[in-house]
Amino acid sequence: MESSDEAAVEKCRIHLRPGTLRDAPPATLHLLPCEVLVSRPAPVGRFFTPAIRQGPDGLEVSFRGRKLRGEEVVVPPGLVGYVMEEKGEGLVGKGFSEGSSNDNEQGQQELVEPPEALERDFDRFIGATASFSGFTLWGLETIPGPDAKVRGALTWPSLAAAIHAQVPED
Amino acid sequence: MKSPFSATWMELKGIMLSETSQVSEMTFFIPEYFKDAAKKMKSGLMFVKLVNPCSGEGTIYLFNMCLQQLFEIKVFKEKHHSWFINQSVQSGGLLHFATPIDPLFLLLHYLRKADKEGKFQPLDQVVVDDMFPNCILLLKLPELEKLLQHVTEEKEIDKKKYYKYSKEKTIKWLEKKVNQIVAALKTNHVNVSARVQATAFFSGDQASSDKEEDYICYAHGLVSDYIPRELSDDLCKYLKLPEPSASLPNPPSKKNNKMTAAQKALAKVDKSGMKSIDSFFAAKNKKKN
Numbered sequence: 221m222e223s224s225d226e227a228a229v230e231k232c233r234i235h236l237r238p239g240t241l242r243d244a245p246p247a248t249l250h251l252l253p254c255e256v257l258v259s260r261p262a263p264v265g266r267f268f269t270p271a272i273r274q275g276p277d278g279l280e281v282s283f284r285g286r287k288l289r290g291e292e293v294v295v296p297p298g299l300v301g302y303v304m305e306e307k308g309e310g311l312v313g314k315g316f317s318e319g320s321s322n323d324n325e326q327g328q329q330e331l332v333e334p335p336e337a338l339e340r341d342f343d344r345f346i347g348a349t350a351s352f353s354g355f356t357l358w359g360l361e362t363i364p365g366p367d368a369k370v371r372g373a374l375t376w377p378s379l380a381a382a383i384h385a386q387v388p389e390d
Numbered sequence: 391m392k393s394p395f396s397a398t399w400m401e402l403k404g405i406m407l408s409e410t411s412q413v414s415e416m417t418f419f420i421p422e423y424f425k426d427a428a429k430k431m432k433s434g435l436m437f438v439k440l441v442n443p444c445s446g447e448g449t450i451y452l453f454n455m456c457l458q459q460l461f462e463i464k465v466f467k468e469k470h471h472s473w474f475i476n477q478s479v480q481s482g483g484l485l486h487f488a489t490p491i492d493p494l495f496l497l498l499h500y501l502r503k504a505d506k507e508g509k510f511q512p513l514d515q516v517v518v519d520d521m522f523p524n525c526i527l528l529l530k531l532p533e534l535e536k537l538l539q540h541v542t543e544e545k546e547i548d549k550k551k552y553y554k555y556s557k558e559k560t561i562k563w564l565e566k567k568v569n570q571i572v573a574a575l576k577t578n579h580v581n582v583s584a585r586v587q588a589t590a591f592f593s594g595d596q597a598s599s600d601k602e603e604d605y606i607c608y609a610h611g612l613v614s615d616y617i618p619r620e621l622s623d624d625l626c627k628y629l630k631l632p633e634p635s636a637s638l639p640n641p642p643s644k645k646n647n648k649m650t651a652a653q654k655a656l657a658k659v660d661k662s663g664m665k666s667i668d669s670f671f672a673a674k675n676k677k678k679n
Contacts, residue, residue: 234438235436242429249473251473252483254470255481255483256481261479262479300422303475304416304417304418375578379574382575383567383613384491387563387567
């Protein structure tokens with residue numbers, strides 16, 4: 221009885237392989253100001269990277285004919301960026317399809333968000349495939365300003381530390 | 391083959407839907423010290439579903455067995471973003487943050503629940519959950535007894551500890567949390583003067599003349615994301631935060647009739663200065679063009 225309980229608990233866990241955190245090679249990341257609807261391999265090094273120029277106000281590139289401006293953003297101190305992946309059947313589901321395409325019912329079902337993605341397919345393993353200490357943040361026409369939500373999110377860890385630090389004893 | 395980067399939107403969609411190979415990569419920010427800890431361990435890092443102390447629903451947390459620490463996962467998600475990760479494109483542009491969470495918030499959920507029985511109980515009888523059996527991990531955390539002193543009365547009988555939720559102690563503990571957060575808001579120069587409203591009207595940061603009360607309101611809003619509404623309301627009263635100024639329009643809600651007295655009281659509170667954690671991660675005030 222107890223062993224089956226134990227197994228049930230075990231099923232609700234997704235294990236992160238610690239070894240992969242050590243060996244993850246550095247990756248180059250760009251955060252684009254547009255949504256590409258499907259996740260898949262793309263010849264970034266052939267079309268995007270060679271087109272990046274250093275302009276007077278930061279980096280410049282164009283994507284689908286639109287001008288992007290960007291700058292390097294560093295990962296908040298004390299943190300490391302990792303790209304996590306599950307080999308084979310993907311943790312985030314088999315595909316991201318556009319939710320509005322009614323002709324593709326399968327696609328509707330597969331449109332998932334990460335919290336749910338972490339919930340499905342229990343007792344599984346994921347690992348880091350790459351690490352990063354910064355990424356290039358791109359905006360349409362202009363560099364995302366200080367009010368950009370991404371920048372706000374990056375201040376979260378320091379605030380979270382204050383919320384969750386132990387309070388002093390009386 | 392046409393370059394996917396010069397293709398129009400529809401063409402691109404066509405190319406991509408016909409493509410069968412998929413990659414799914416998640417970008418995570420996790421503490422640097424995980425890497426060192428990883429040298430010593432073969433396993434012990436795992437994502438588990440535990441109760442969300444604010445909503446009571448299931449939420450994913452990251453548990454580090456080696457460091458005996460619990461982390462919450464927050465997701466940055468804003469419309470119209472995607473990642474280029476090396477030679478691949480990842481839809482959605484999500485960013486996951488793993489940051490430490492004070493396990494006392496989760497323990498509080500169980501202590502309050504057990505308090506309905508109104509007696510002293512050993513911890514392993516308090517932290518029980520059919521929905522989220524992984525809650526037993528909470529009992530493995532170090533220095534639990536020390537933590538529990540902040541929110542419980544305790545008795546020791548035959549060397550076994552028995553605990554009972556104390557609202558008075560909990561409120562005092564939460565007040566300390568608020569003070570701690572206020573200090574951090576100041577060091578991090580977070581603009582607390584109702585930025586939520588300001589961004590709807592101004593593009594730039596307003597020169598702020600933040601008052602102490604604004605900081606406390608904001609900190610109260612942050613800590614309220616980890617406690618049930620009832621407790622948040624009690625804390626609001628204890629901190630003597632401003633009474634409703636009726637500036638918050640109350641849209642008629644279907645659930646209105648079912649609200650508890652505490653929820654009704656809270657609904658009246660002017661939350662304009664409060665800041666929910668979610669605002670760090672999702673675009674709330676979309677500019678309506």
